[in-house]
Amino acid sequence: MRERISGLLNNAGKWSRKNFWGVVTIVVVSIGSFFVVQTFKKPGQMTVLEANVMDMSTMMPPRGAMPVGLAQAEETEIEGTITYTGSVVAFEDEDVYPRITGRIVEMPVYPGDRVKKGQLLVQLDPESSEYKSRAEAAQHAAESAMHFAGSAKADFEQKKYELEAAEEAEEAAKKAVSEVKADLDYWSPEIKRQENLLKDDVVSQEEYDSELAKYRAASARYEKAEASLRQATKTKLAAKAAFQGAVHHVGHQFSASQEAQAGEKTAKIINKYRDIVAKDSGVVVERVISPGVVVNPGMVVLRVAHIDKVRIQAEISNADISKVRLGALVHIKGAEGSETVDGRVTSIFPAADKTSRTSVVEALIENQRPTAGGRSNGREVVSATEYRFLPGQYVIMSIVTGDKTGLTVPTRAVFRRGGKPFVWLAVAPGEEKKPGKYQCPMHPDVISDQPGECPKCGMKLERVDHKEHDGSKSKEEKRTYTCTMHPEIRSDKPGKCPKCGMDLTPTELSGGKIAQLISVKTGLTNSDRTEIVEGLEVGDEVVVQGFEDLQPTMPLIGVEWTDKEGIEKLPMASEVATNRLDKGNSWQLEQMVDHLMMSISMKPTPPKSKENSIEIKLEKHGGGKVSGAQITGTSSMPSMDMKGPDLKASQTGNGYKINTDFHSGLWNMDLLIKGVSKEPIRLSIDVEVP
DSSP states (O other), X not given: OHHHHHHHHHHHHHHHHHHHHHHHHHHHHHHHHHHHHHHHOOTTOOOHHHHHHOOGGGOOOOBOXXXXXXXXXXXXXXXXXXXXXEEEEXXXXXEEOOSSOEEEEEOOOOTXXXXXXXXXXXXXXXXXXXXXXXXXXXXXXXXXXXXXXXXXXXHHHHHHHHHHHHHHHHHHHHHHXXXXXXXXXXXXXXXXXXXXXXXXXXXXXXXXXXXXXXXXXXXXXXXXXXXXXXXXXXXXXXXXXXXXXXXXXXXXXXXXXXXXXXXXXXXXXXXXXXXXXXXXSEEEEEEOSXXXXXXOXXXXXXXXXXXXXXXXXXXXXXXXXXXXXXXXXXXXXXXXXXXXXXXXXXXXXXXXXXXXXXXXXXXXXXXXXXXXXXXXXXSBOOOGGGBSOOTTOEEEEEEEEEEEEEEEEEGXXXXXXXXXXXEEEEEOTTOOOOOOEEEOSSOTTOEESSOOBOTXXXXXXXXXXXXXXXXXXXXXOOOOXXXXXXXXXXXXXXXXXTTTOOBXXXXXXXXXXXXXXXXXXXXXXXXXXXXXXXXXXXTOEEEEESOTTOOTTOEEEEOOEETTTEESSOOOHHHHOSSEESGGGTTEEEEEETTEEEEEEEEEEEEETTEEEEEEEEEETTSOBOOSOEEXXXXXXXXXXXXXXXXXXXXXXXXXXXXXXXOSEEEEEEEEEESXXXXXXXXXXXXXXX
């Protein structure tokens, strides 16, 4: 056992003597490696173990500024409009259709042709058609009826004359009766007297017989005259009956003649229906049926539109129809790039569509251009540019509802949430707009957030400046610094991360303004400007572009913005960050740090690679230069994770100068200023060398 232990000890001694220097080398290399790592490790570099457990999702970059388009609220003249899409309707649409059945044998017009009133558009059937034959037959029938009517009239005249002759004969017979009756009336008493004289033997029988013969002759003449009168009366009655028959006959013949003439006229009219002519001047816009086709009444053959004037119609919602007045100015715009035509509201349809609940508003305008791009040859439309609009085209109608001078902003700055209008306001931190206050002029203690009446006196509350009631502006928020690798590290001053040694960066790179959501009350509006009745003041800056993803208090930076291309040019880093020297600020920067106003610039301007310096001027906040300051610092290139030269300023006549001699690239300077305040001032500056 003792020998075994002795052998093990001998072997251990041999191994120790053999490997001693190897163990020493390993220990020395380990100690040296640890020293080198701790001494030369770059800020932010991690060990293998640290890298394995590092969660990249926890890294927090500095909060940047949102590039937006800005515009100021201004006092301007505004024309309030309501804008709707509309359509163009021809002044009159003429559907050309036949009134008789026939085959189209001629159609001398085509879409695009101009037509005049009465011009032939379509011809049905040839000259030898049945309609022509019917017209000729009706004409012959009318002529025959006129002949019979003439004969009846001649017969009527004859019967009329016969009746007149019979009446005259009757009158003559009546006179003859009167004459012989007078003679008979004389002889009747005379014969009685002669009888008495004969009885008294005063006269002889011979004398009596002579007188009796005369009496009998007078009586015979009277009876003959009566017979003649009766015959004349019957002749007159017969002539009268014949005359009345002639009257009825001539009336019948003339009625038949008129009927035949009407038939002839109808046949001629129907024959004329073979020729379909334009009702008024216009332009052929569609040919529905081609020549050679048999058409029936009511079938549309052509369409002619009268478009020297057109109707511009839009369907207006119930909410806006009450704002429209007859005669109101209307701005009408067609395709993109076309001219805007002004018109007047000529008709408001007094009914709403049952489905869409909209009402039609119409403007009648002259449609021919004074000087058309393509001139007409009188028969055809050479170019559509002869007219401002064509039927069926889409247009935008802006109907003027009023005009005034007021506070306005671009319309695109106004958006709605929950049916209420809002704008994004760009304000400096700490200068956020507070809600307006309303105060009674008679009772200053009565203050309300809403307009209304004073509960004490009933007077209308007047809007007053919120500053009178909200006190002074809040102090500017202090900037907070953090480590991008270790976001849990927070500091109110720049410095180094206690964990990795990296420079602390601001949590927010402000563009100098932040976003504030403001509720506003709007008035007149059009496609360009909107009146702000309440919520803004003259000079307030509103966001007009790029506000889709904004959140309250988000930093903003104003940029040039175009409708088609968006952001015209991204802001320079110096415009967003307040600690950067570059082309954007001509390598000049002014900052208020603690109680000092610092002016920092890089020379020459623009800087030259490897031949440049930093000049710093220090002034007190109240005025006066600062001397005796000690300015030192370090530099690095963040993009290359490379440490740069140490920095030290020398005092010159106008301030302090640091010979940097940076080569091209982005550099970071961490400066430490001593001797000007109780506590050293730390300042981080980024420099871009072209």
